[in-house]
Amino acid sequence: MKNRRQFLKVAGLSTLGLAGGLALPGMARAAGLKDSYRSGQEALKGGHWGMVIDTRAFDSPEKFEAVISACHKYHNVPAINSKREVKWIWKDGYHQTFTDQKDNYPAKDVLERKYLMLCNHCVNPACVRVCPTQATFRRSDGIVVMDYHRCIGCRFCMAACPYGARSFNFEDPRNFLEDRELNVSFPTRMRGVVEKCTFCSELLAVGKAPLCVEASEGAIVFGDLDDPASDVRKVLAENFTIRRKPTLGTEPSVYYII
Amino acid sequence: MLEKVLKGRPSFYIWLAVLGAIITLGSLVYLYQVFVGLRITDLSRDVSWGFYIAQFTYMVGVAASAVMLVLPAYFHHYTKFKKMIILGEFLAIGACVVCMLFIFVDLGQPQRVLNVILHPTPNSVMFWDMVVLSGYLCLNLLIGWVTLEAERHQVEPPKWIKTFIYISVFWAFSIHTVTAFLYAGIPGRHYWLTAVMAARFLASAFCSGPALLLLLVFVVRRVTGFDPGRDAIRTLTKIIAYAMGINIFLFCLELFTAFYSQIPGHMHPLTALFSGHDGHALWINGWMWTAAVLAILSFLLMAFPGTRDNESLLPYTLGILVIATWIDKSLGMLWAGFTPNTFETMTPYAPSIAEILIGLGVYGVGALIVSVLWKIALDVKREAGTFSKPA
Numbered sequence: 148m149k150n151r152r153q154f155l156k157v158a159g160l161s162t163l164g165l166a167g168g169l170a171l172p173g174m175a176r177a178a179g180l181k182d183s184y185r186s187g188q189e190a191l192k193g194g195h196w197g198m199v200i201d202t203r204a205f206d207s208p209e210k211f212e213a214v215i216s217a218c219h220k221y222h223n224v225p226a227i228n229s230k231r232e233v234k235w236i237w238k239d240g241y242h243q244t245f246t247d248q249k250d251n252y253p254a255k256d257v258l259e260r261k262y263l264m265l266c267n268h269c270v271n272p273a274c275v276r277v278c279p280t281q282a283t284f285r286r287s288d289g290i291v292v293m294d295y296h297r298c299i300g301c302r303f304c305m306a307a308c309p310y311g312a313r314s315f316n317f318e319d320p321r322n323f324l325e326d327r328e329l330n331v332s333f334p335t336r337m338r339g340v341v342e343k344c345t346f347c348s349e350l351l352a353v354g355k356a357p358l359c360v361e362a363s364e365g366a367i368v369f370g371d372l373d374d375p376a377s378d379v380r381k382v383l384a385e386n387f388t389i390r391r392k393p394t395l396g397t398e399p400s401v402y403y404i405i
Numbered sequence: 406m407l408e409k410v411l412k413g414r415p416s417f418y419i420w421l422a423v424l425g426a427i428i429t430l431g432s433l434v435y436l437y438q439v440f441v442g443l444r445i446t447d448l449s450r451d452v453s454w455g456f457y458i459a460q461f462t463y464m465v466g467v468a469a470s471a472v473m474l475v476l477p478a479y480f481h482h483y484t485k486f487k488k489m490i491i492l493g494e495f496l497a498i499g500a501c502v503v504c505m506l507f508i509f510v511d512l513g514q515p516q517r518v519l520n521v522i523l524h525p526t527p528n529s530v531m532f533w534d535m536v537v538l539s540g541y542l543c544l545n546l547l548i549g550w551v552t553l554e555a556e557r558h559q560v561e562p563p564k565w566i567k568t569f570i571y572i573s574v575f576w577a578f579s580i581h582t583v584t585a586f587l588y589a590g591i592p593g594r595h596y597w598l599t600a601v602m603a604a605r606f607l608a609s610a611f612c613s614g615p616a617l618l619l620l621l622v623f624v625v626r627r628v629t630g631f632d633p634g635r636d637a638i639r640t641l642t643k644i645i646a647y648a649m650g651i652n653i654f655l656f657c658l659e660l661f662t663a664f665y666s667q668i669p670g671h672m673h674p675l676t677a678l679f680s681g682h683d684g685h686a687l688w689i690n691g692w693m694w695t696a697a698v699l700a701i702l703s704f705l706l707m708a709f710p711g712t713r714d715n716e717s718l719l720p721y722t723l724g725i726l727v728i729a730t731w732i733d734k735s736l737g738m739l740w741a742g743f744t745p746n747t748f749e750t751m752t753p754y755a756p757s758i759a760e761i762l763i764g765l766g767v768y769g770v771g772a773l774i775v776s777v778l779w780k781i782a783l784d785v786k787r788e789a790g791t792f793s794k795p796a
Contacts, residue, residue, distance in 0.1 A: 243748040
């Protein structure tokens with residue numbers, strides 16, 4: 148009896164010691180790392196990233212295609228041709244994009260034009276407010292991003308987003324990437340998580356502009372809305388612009404020149 | 406008291422076996438969903454919640470409805486309910502589990518569900534819903550078990566349990582209010598963005614929950630001879646009648662605001678629910694009209710004493726009430742929130758066979774829990790002599 152008790156004591160203490168021994172250095176390392184994450188020298192920094200889309204310049208399907216495929220190829224967005232599609236940036240008609248504009252007689256070219264849609268990176272994002280795990284959050288530079296590893300796939304954010312900017316992986320997206328050249332510098336996703344546009348935060352971190360901006364040949368202007376001298380603020384000062392569903396108070400960071 | 410489950414008639418075990426088979430079938434389909442993803446549902450990018458979340462919403466109401474017995478009994482000393490209270494509490498336990506399971510089967514990454522606790526997020530209503538639902542489950546387990554144990558020993562329940570009973574009354578209101586807040590606080594979903602949502606949910610819960618309870622009690626009365634007492638049935642039916650009246654009234658308030666203001670966003674979901682889209686009838690239209698007719702019919706049948714106190718008619722009245730509220734608050738509520746979608750267009754949705762089978766499995770689990778708990782409660786009552794005729 149005594150022997151067994153002694154054995155248990157020793158075994159218990161050893162396990163505890165072993166576990167502590169393994170965990171402590173790791174914890175110390177993690178504590179040390181906390182302040183060691185810094186953005187790189189070349190990273191673009193902004194107080195509130197925003198975008199202006201000159202919809203007049205998007206006058207052919209090719210121009211849309213260039214922008215959309217640049218984004219979707221780089222981010223390994225699967226092409227699923229069903230109502231369960233995944234899309235980060237896409238195009239649709241005037242009334243579908245600007246649902247508040249109930250005009251009966253819109254100008255012919257305005258009505259015939261297509262419009263780009265993407266995540267609005269709202270100042271007051273409903274998706275962030277409702278997420279039960281903080282898997283989606285707003286960074287200090289205004290970009291709303293996702294942690295694909297924390298998302299539980301409850302899709303509350305999809306119900307909350309008034310812009311339909313979010314897609315859910317109803318099945319393994321990798322099934323749709325098999326016959327395609329993968330971009331290994333950006334992660335693919337797994338089934339059961341929500342995803343959306345990142346404003347190319349991963350490219351801003353290495354000093355590059357978002358892919359849609361690059362591919363648009365000047366039709367999309369990107370910059371820091373907090374900086375009055377920025378390109379984006381200059382374009383806003385010179386043009387009449389509108390935002391999608393402004394009355395909801397979400398404060399989109401994507402502006403449209405009509 | 407668990408040993409009561411081991412002694413029963415063969416028919417009881419056949420019933421449990423049937424439930425077991427339904428649960429097994431549902432589990433197998435769920436397993437398939439775990440492996441291939443939610444593509445086996447009819448959900449989509451634009452209609453991202455459906456049958457599962459609809460059932461969750463409805464069953465939160467059933468869980469909350471136990472309070473319609475507890476409140477009169479403990480706040481107004483209406484002792485005639487005391488015989489039935491335990492059944493209401495045990496039904497609430499089954500309903501709570503069903504709610505949690507419906508949330509669980511809806512998740513894309515169910516193995517990460519504990520992230521809700523690991524990363525608690527007070528600004529998310531989903532987080533609070535988890536808190537209030539699990540709290541309500543624990544309260545009912547505690548209260549149900551302690552009071553039944555006391556009944557078994559034929560003594561008064563300990564005084565301290567009363568504190569928990571009072572808490573449970575307020576807690577019941579909270580679970581359904583928080584569930585309504587899941588919907589009522591998000592911008593851009595016109596049908597959900599209404600301040601009366603929580604009130605409507607409560608009214609609907611307080612008629613449909615007790616109606617379901619009474620229906621189950623009638624089944625039990627036929628099978629076992631348990632008699633809840635005529636006065637208790639009549640009082641509860643009156644409560645159901647009032648709650649249904651308020652429920653219909655609140656729905657009419659929605660109609661007024663939408664159609665008198667003529668604001669398209671308010672009108673669209675309602676017209677889509679009842680008359681379709683762009684001149685095309687939708688599958689849900691028939692269901693919604695059925696719900697409307699049955700709701701009014703059940704209310705009229707309960708509004709007048711002649712039909713309300715007619716015990717052979719009552720099960721049918723309660724049955725159509727449950728169907729009406731179920732259509733309105735589960736699928737109708739969810740469907741209309743996503744129709745029209747955020748682009749003011751329409752994406753069709755109808756629950757898939759897989760969704761329905763998984764849903765049946767979840768309901769099977771609830772039925773199994775309620776069957777076992779009610780068996781225990783009724784056997785205890787039989788031994789304590791509080792079974793057949795009211796004291």
